[in-house]
Amino acid sequence: MYSNLITFLSLVLILAIPLIITATGGLFTERSGVTNIALEGIMILGAFTALIVTNRITPESVGGPFVLYLIGMFVAIVTGILVSILHSVASIKMKADQIISATAINTLAPALALFLTYTLTLGAPNDDKLPIFSGFKIAQIPILSDIPFIGDLFFRNFYPALYFGIIVIIAAYIILYKTKFGLRLRSCGENPHAADSAGINIYKMRYIGVSISGGLAGLGGFFYITSFTTSYHANVAGYGFLAIAVLIFGNWKPLNIALTALLFSTLLTFAQGIAFFPELERLVTQTLNINLNLISMLPYLVTIIVLVLTSKNSRSPKALGQTYDKGQR
Secondary structure (H helix, E strand, C coil): CHHHHHHHHHHHHHHHHHHHHHHHHHHHHHHCCCCCCCHHHHHHHHHHHHHHHHHCCCHHHHCCHHHHHHHHHHHHHHHHHHHHHHHHHHHHHCCCCHHHHHHHHHHHHHHHHHHHHHHCCCCCCCCCCEECCCCCCEEECCCHHHCCCHHHHHCEEECCHHHHHHHHHHHHHHHHHHCHHHHHHHHHHHCHHHHHHCCCCHHHHHHHHHHHHHHHHHHHHHHHHHHHCCEECCCCCCHHHHHHHHHHHCCCCHHHHHHHHHHHHHHHHHHHCHHHCHHHHHHHHHHCCCCHHHHHCHHHHHHHHHHHHHHHHCCCCCCCCCCCCCCCC
């Protein structure tokens, strides 16, 4: 029972990290006043380019698996930033519709990833999947892994993404609420004309916000594929869109986003891993005669219901989605 509980909680954390990181990226762009629903497409392309690099470099040539992991992270972040610049140029400089611009990226990303996989013959013959290096998991950290429960959960058989996710959410809180930059970024999403009158460069802050969102979304895509799968098929299972739901559910606040992601990942893990609790599975399937397919729908149904119930109390940035024109008020 103890081992099942540890496995269950470990899966909850693994599922939550990509959501937390990607939703935090969405937090930065939307706090600046720009909607970015292209998180899904950016995750796909960030993961794809990171795989291209990590598949063509041997761990021994760069100093080990962890260094290769860092290289993959760097490539994913840079890719995310570059792709997000397309969105920021279209929506900020050219004042295009932000939803249409982001949708174009979401439409292009999986097709482009598949096309390049075929063209560059990166996958196996007659296969459109990219293999994923499996050496990114850390077996244990000496001494710390011996701590009861905590050691098994956080310091034994874990992915480095776990710690990076914790760092990202703490850093986001500090940057947004404890720094001058965070105050300026939030003012751009609340009242850009007032911020402009105070000498803040609205366009610059929004470019930065969108770029941060792209970098974190690319990183989230890399963490997703290295934590869950053994091969990559140009998709991230809708995690980019789920991250947007987590962002809204979390009311555009870093700590709320983390808690929301953990709630959703708990429900998702429970739906897909009810077998970890045999007695509960027997109760559901035999005593209550509930189809397991209905259980698998639970996290999505709960998300929709909670979003509906909390929509009145949701407070998005006031200038979110509005193009900024210095000459208009």
